[in-house]
Amino acid sequence: MSNFVEEIVELNEETVMEILKDRLAKNEDPMVIMNDVKVATKKIGDLYANNVYFLPDLIMSGEILRQIFELVVPKIKDVDTTEKKGKILLATIEGDIHDIGKDIVKFLLDINGYDVLDLGVDVPAKAIVDNIKEYNPDFVALSGFLTIAYDAMKVAIEKIKDAGLRDAVKIMIGGGVIDEKILTYVGADAYGDSAMDAVTIANKWIEGK
């Protein structure tokens, strides 16, 4: 069935769905299919990391995966018990309502084995602190597209510190206006230049834990 994997990686929507329907009609174990999907997704993530695939390709792959899940998931009896690598709290910072970058990061973290709690956009510092307490994530990832995010991130990280939680979580930041200078300014632990950096950073951190 490597053909199936290949067609997903090549983003050939119609062929993928044809093969999938055929496999389901033959009563194939949905878990085997899901395993193929996992292999394909990993390959797509690698292509993105290597600048072969870009945003439109990720969006298209997400669309193909959505359709696959729609047909396969109802047939799965056992819940996926695959152990997650770690828990990540994700939010676009207060003042900023942009979600595209954040959603891509979520998608990439998710397909790379992380459990992501997405708090949405325009998230105030208090909500971030409260959720760290409740959810106990390994890492926090903050997104910002506007320069208004600089101070908002700084404030949020100060509040995390005030709540005595700064040592409990590593914090990464990212978004169109974020660079090395802002990393120092807000006091986070790492920044990402592209969405894939979130995965690279998380993998590095989780290995060190």
Next chain:
Amino acid sequence: MSEKSPRKLYKERNQRIVDAIAIKEPDRVPITPMVTFFHTEQKGISKKEAMYNPEKQAQAAVEVFSTYNWDAVPPITQIYPAKYLDMLGTLFFKWPGAASESSRLLDHQPYQFVEGEYMKASEYEEFFADPTGFLIRKVLPRHDTLFKGFTGFPNLINLASGYGAMLVGFPLYLIQPAAQEMFEKLIEGTQYMMRWLNTLNDYQGKMKKLGYPLQFLNMCQAPYDVTSEFLRGMRGIMLDMYRKPEELTKILEILTGPTIEATIRLGSLNPRLKIVFMPLHRGAEGFMNEKQFETFYWPTLTRVWDGLIEKGFIPMPFFEGKYTARFPFLTDFAKKNKGKIIYWFDQSDIIKAKEEFGDYACIRGNVPGSLLVTGTPKEVEDYVRKSIEGCMEGGGYLVDGGISGIPDETKAENVKAMTDAVFKYGVYRK
């Protein structure tokens, strides 16, 4: 030492920019910063008030900009008239203090774009059959609540029959309360917009008297960005690259001519201002691969540039994000249009830009927003010095910030450092 008259200053400043664009060495590298809310923030005016009180924001602009020795001042049209947005019930923005709760942000938040699929994938054929009719009846009501009054707008093709207009068309349409209310509000809104435009003219006049040219007023967008932002949405257009490449190409083609035409018409209101600002949003590195850029983004963008250049305009694309990997495309166009275009960069490598096409295109930018907001004056000075040293040779360089100019939260001392550095390091001849 006698002070120069504002008139003389105006002439000198203007010439400096004209020379830089033409890739000739002026007496000094020009500095032409763009802003959005920088001046109102400096005056302690909330973003809500800046958007609802055009006179106050214009006054702040005069007071703040006149303290800097800039070669041209920014237009203040980036602060949109919130009252007019309220009248329209605009849905593709959220802004501070909006009348509608669902569009309202807090007073200190800048207005922000609301991503949406304003035209569905299944509607391409309807668009192609009658672009204007489709936009009026379907898309405008999705952009602005008030335009729900356009939903029943008559089919214009029916006007082929004279009776179509006389009986069936307009009276039947205009008898509807939603349509009547819409036109009444539009007239009221237009009166407000006249006041807004007068404020802008007044600002332009005051700055001229003080010796400052205005950078530009005219603007337009790349057909791909229009389709992505106002029609299909970012997700939608990306899927269309895969699922509906022919339809996507066709819609981009259809939008190109009218984009040029509307920009020329807008330009005729201020014939002396030749620069056309084009903020490019969705063609940057990361947003698509090179092949997709070459297929979907670049062809209609350059056709808009060609159309504007042909009429004597100077396109000024703002390359938001990173475009260094796209430099071969930019080089190709610049070589064919020496001295006729300004490339304004955000996070691209401008020293490399200078090396690759600096003999043909004027480069603008790119002091990073992060530096202007959080850096020290010394760091800003160093960055500007480095940029000037790398870009000034032979002319063709305008100093400005990266992210749409000077970010709202920028510290005044950093803007002063940026300006002073130009006078310190950018002199060609005394």
